[in-house]
Amino acid sequence: MELGLVGLGRMGANIARRLMRAGHRVVAFDRDPKAVQALAAEGAAPAADLADLVRRLAAPRAVWVMLPAGEATEQAIAALGGLLAPGDVAIDGGNGFWKDDIRRARALRAKGVDYLDIGTSGGVWGLARGYCLMIGGPEAAVRRLDPIFAALAPGPGDIPRTPHREGRDPRVERGYLHAGPNGAGHFVKMIHNGIEYGMMQAIAEGFDLLRHAGSPELPEEERLALDLADIAEVWRRGSVVTSWLLDLTAAALAEDPALEGFSGHVGDSGEGRWTVQQAVETAVPAPALTAALYARFRSRRERSFADQVLSAMRKGFGGHQEPR
Numbered sequence: 246m247e248l249g250l251v252g253l254g255r256m257g258a259n260i261a262r263r264l265m266r267a268g269h270r271v272v273a274f275d276r277d278p279k280a281v282q283a284l285a286a287e288g289a290a291p292a293a294d295l296a297d298l299v300r301r302l303a304a305p306r307a308v309w310v311m312l313p314a315g316e317a318t319e320q321a322i323a324a325l326g327g328l329l330a331p332g333d334v335a336i337d338g339g340n341g342f343w344k345d346d347i348r349r350a351r352a353l354r355a356k357g358v359d360y361l362d363i364g365t366s367g368g369v370w371g372l373a374r375g376y377c378l379m380i381g382g383p384e385a386a387v388r389r390l391d392p393i394f395a396a397l398a399p400g401p402g403d404i405p406r407t408p409h410r411e412g413r414d415p416r417v418e419r420g421y422l423h424a425g426p427n428g429a430g431h432f433v434k435m436i437h438n439g440i441e442y443g444m445m446q447a448i449a450e451g452f453d454l455l456r457h458a459g460s461p462e463l464p465e466e467e468r469l470a471l472d473l474a475d476i477a478e479v480w481r482r483g484s485v486v487t488s489w490l491l492d493l494t495a496a497a498l499a500e501d502p503a504l505e506g507f508s509g510h511v512g513d514s515g516e517g518r519w520t521v522q523q524a525v526e527t528a529v530p531a532p533a534l535t536a537a538l539y540a541r542f543r544s545r546r547e548r549s550f551a552d553q554v555l556s557a558m559r560k561g562f563g564g565h566q567e568p569r
């Protein structure tokens with residue numbers, strides 16, 4: 246098949262590569278001409294702009310937008326709405342907000358253009374491992390693009406089959422899910438990322454406790470000097486907390502045991518905030534995921550004003566001084 250790809254960053258370029266390796270034709274555009282040239286050297290058809298990209302595709306077309314969520318994606322999808330024809334499909338494969346998808350799908354539907362929102366998990370490893378895809382939108386468009394999704398997804402690999410799945414959608418076991426109508430793909434990805442925050446935070450706090458097991462505040466005989474890299478490694482082998490996140494932690498600790506290459510300023514791209522908003526909207530208690538999000542906010546402040554207010558109150562009611 247052929248696919249137009251808009252946005253050739255870390256994710257977009259690798260998606261193009263994985264598709265080309267599977268024999269698909271990719272027409273590629275990025276506002277950075279160097280990125281387009283680099284991918285053209287690997288076999289992609291270069292496009293000069295969005296209109297050129299649409300011209301170079303045969304109808305019915307499919308164009309995958311892989312840009313940062315928010316304004317960049319919004320503009321690209323709106324521009325495609327003016328360029329695509331009835332029967333074509335526009336895709337947002339980035340980390341978009343699911344309610345935006347419902348609005349965009351409605352606008353495109355009025356022009357006869359289908360829209361798919363796809364949560365794409367796998368990060369920079371997706372090229373080699375494949376991407377886990379969570380797709381929202383009309384089934385006919387999802388079916389038509391099946392060869393694209395099959396090529397991007399990891400495939401069954403050597404993951405043992407889950408018992409009692411007979412009669413269920415086999416695409417899921419190959420790594421892609423048609424989650425429901427527009428919005429459902431990015432909704433599922435949003436919750437995936439909320440869980441990601443929580444799991445990451447749990448691992449991070451555990452290793453912080455291990456690191457401080459030798460704290461001079463403890464009685465000497467209770468101080469432990471633990472090898473964090475070895476603990477992470479042994480937990481990868483048969484323990485209950487084995488996971489890819491733990492694999493990545495073990496690799497980072499083996500390379501740099503004190504993680505000196507990291508300041509600990511942890512960013513966030515929106516999915517964790519939307520997860521917490523959803524928890525509030527539906528009154529679903531999600532304390533672990535919420536705490537994980539707030540831990541990231543806290544990571545960006547050396548000292549918070551809240552801490553100063555705490556100290557001021559302690560001093561006020563008890564005359565307590567801050568340690569010098």
Ligand SMILES: O=C(O)[C@H](O)[C@@H](O)[C@H](O)[C@H](O)COP(=O)(O)O
Nearest residue numbers: 340366367368438512513514515
């Ligand atoms: O499933 C994935 O592959 C990741 O979730 C991926 O989508 C990305 O790494 C996140 O966008 C990071 O999100 P934060 O910037 O919010 O940590």
